[in-house]
Structures are given as C-alpha cells and as structure tokens.
Amino acid sequence: MKQLLEHISQCTICKAHLPLGPKPVVTANSKSKIVIIGQAPGIKVHQSGIPWDDQSGKRLREWLNVTNEQFYDTRNFAIIPMGFCYPGKGKSGDLPPRPECAPQWHQQLFDKMPNVELILLVGAYAQNYYLKDKAKRTLTETVGDYQSYLPRYFPIPHPSPTNRFWRSKNPWFEELVVPELRKKIAKVLKLE
Incomplete structure (x- = not known):
C-alpha cells in the first residue's frame, strides 16, 4: 500500500488540465474498513493536503458522528476521491473531478484493502x-x-455548504437517513 500511495503522490496524468498543478490528496490503509469516495479536493484541501479539511468535511463528520481522530485514522476510513487533485474553479463552484483518476487508481487501491x-x-x-x-x-x-x-454502498449527497438548498428541500435526509448512516458507521467501526 505504501508503495502504491507513493506512486499516486507522483501522478501527473492530467497535469495539463490542473490550474494549480498536481497534488493528489488520497489516504488509505490495508486495514481500512470504510472508503469515502467524494468528488475532488477543493482549494482549501489542495493547500493543506488534508482531505475533507473544510466546511464540507466538518458536516460530513457530523453526519457520520465521528471525531476528527476517528475520521483521519486510515484503519477506519480510506479517503479516495473521484479526482485526486483540485480541478479548478467553474461558474458555480469547482469544476467536476478529472475523469482520469478513478479508472487509473481506484481498483489498485481496493485490491490492497481486503x-x-x-x-x-x-x-x-x-x-x-x-x-x-x-x-x-x-x-x-x-x-x-x-x-x-x-x-x-451507502449513497449520500455532498455535504458542501453550496448544497444547503438541496438539504432544505429534502429534510428527510437528515431526519431519516443520517441516523441510519450513523448506525452503520458505528457498527462497522465497532463504536457501539
């Protein structure tokens, strides 16, 4: 796993399309129990190099009912976005994740996380x-x-502050789905 993560950290497959250059943000461990597959790092995460190190991450940890320590323990969570690098700014938010990462790297990572x-x-x-x-x-x-x-799989919406309109239109998510998500996370991580 260490060798694969090192290889990923040097990836330049879509360098020409990245306004701030490549800086893959991904964490994994051969013992990871849960994989979080999001979109792509935002500008703040690109700068810090820490996945979900922003308001979206704060809300995600609330939804999962886990501490920062539990969240960033790679034996608990592997964090593997669809695009590993900041894709740049679009008209309304960031651009979509680059399409090269998932087919190039995801299966190789999953193969090392039994x-x-x-x-x-x-x-x-x-x-x-x-x-x-x-x-x-x-x-x-x-x-x-x-x-x-x-x-x-457990599909959830993106916890971005820009998604607050979706959340206000769909209160059932936080009322009904988040409690089930928390139960599932607690069971897998044996936090009960």
Missing part, C-alpha cells in the same frame, strides 16, 4: 461511476433508495 465493509458514495459523480445503471435518475432518488445499495 477489510473494506462499506463504501460511502458522496455525490453524483461517485454514485454514477460505482452504481452505473443501478443509480436512479437523480441523486435525490438514489439517496432516497440508499437501502437497496447496502451492504456494500
């Missing part, structure tokens, strides 16, 4: 990539039908 019990699919990019034709027409429908993807 203890994975749950994969959190955070946002539509991860859901569409992993669920393929089993993903519903919209993220809302996919998240609403989360039980049909268990025990392997």
